[in-house]
Amino acid sequence: MEETHAQITSRDVGNGIVISLLTPKLLEEAVIAELEELLMQAIKQANVPNIVLDFEKVDFLSSAVLRVLIKINVAIRERKGRLRLCSVKPKILEVFKITQLNKIFDIRQNVDAAVASLK
């Protein structure tokens, strides 16, 4: 089986950091654990972590990813930052709706809308 690794890119857009998740299948425990590490690092490095998570490249994710999102949400709020999710594919959006986690996470249509909402 091919080994996948969690990959992200991040860029500073002035009033926040846009982190793009590049791994299309976030299903394996090991990969998700790597992703958690990367995101936590990015949050620690920022002064006030205003983060936009871009899900454009993500096709599948398991509930373990939701767990990571909840953890980083708590970490961000503790440092007085804000979290936005964006470009979530319809199938994944379904999962957020069924679990009602769309009430906890602020999900926007695209990166620009998400960044704008951080102002």
Next chain:
Amino acid sequence: MTQLAIASTPAFQNRLLRSEQWRAGLLAFVWVTILLSWLIRRWLGGAIASSNTMFYTTTGFLLFGLLFEGLIFLDARRRLRLGHLQKPGRSTVWIISAVVDLALPIAALAILQKFSPLGAYAALSAPAILVLPLVTMLCILRLRPMICLWTGVTAGGAHAGLTVLAIHSSGIDATHWPMLFSYGLFLVIIGIAAAAIAGQARKYVIQAVEDAVEAEHTRHELASIEHDLSIARDIQMSLMPSTPPTISCFDIAGMARPAQQAGGDYYDWQQMPDGRLVVALADVTGHGIGPALVMAVCRAYARATAPSTPDPEELLTQLNRLIFDDLKGTGRFITMVIALLSPDGRVELVSAGHGPTLLYHAATCEIDTFGGDGIPLGIDSAALYNPHTTLRMEPGDVLLLLTDGLVEWLRATDGEQFGTDRLCQTLKSCATLPAKSILSTIDAAVISFATGAPQLDDTTAVAIRRI
């Protein structure tokens, strides 16, 4: 483990004995070969072999050597078979053996020097000299560097001694002495080289034994862990209801299959004092022993709280508060769906972030899907849940509670999920069967779809059929 400790383990002693067996066998083979070549030399009329003194003494030495090594070989083989690995005084025996091995060619050379028809000089460059480094080489198999070194030194010293005797008795020209003494020097160098090789070989054998000991240790530990996990699984399985509940108008069945030894899903049913039946199905994030523990805790809270909580959404609120304290900081959460069944056919359905829950209507062959009425348990201690949905189930209707492991099982060939659509199709096709058969049909359909792909998540479901 230290080198010394490894060297005294039965595994190492076993290999040492095998090595010794090989050495003795090889040397016996060498003596046989030399004996044959000696006989051929006589038959061909070679000068030295034709001399009776030389012939019979040399043949005698070779036969003695053959017998000696043969006995060592047989003794080593016997001890290996019987397992008598450690032998006190082994070192002394080996030293005697090494001395005998050397003594034979040296004695042959000495006799050659005295009686050779070609003169004393011939003995100093006779083929018999080559037997000395051969014996030194075979000594490597004893895996004792010092014995190899002393063999080389003794051989070199013996040759030097024979050279001195030859010079005395035959008056060899002084310009030949450096060449003649070089033989001795080379024999010592060969001894040093053999010692180095023996040292390396010994290290390799020790490393191999060490690795084997560690592998055995790890195997033991693994077996012990597997045993514990299988106990955990047994306990967990026994927490799931084993008999179907009795409530009029409903036929109910459940199934659970953890992805690993222990899983994070569970289902449960519990009779209420007012005659209603609480059916719960929950999914803890993740699977394995950690989530299994959380699941057991959640089940306990639910069982304890349900009898005194008539409203299912109130039950979720209370459960949420209890579970939040246990899970906070971990990011773990529990999705849960509760169906409260009344004997008159009414069903009150509420969900904490759990879905899809499917309701099949026999009359229209349509399926309604239900999702969460609030967020999963354990995320926000103050979470509130929307009021429950009251379902009116007609005879033939089927309510299916399930966890996402069933829907998300991937196919081996292209990685596609079984999906909700296929699930709905399958449910429509078997909705007239008893609840237990509905579950086994769906289970079979998922497994057949997966075409051998492994189960990555726990699969759990409860089928409730209105009769």
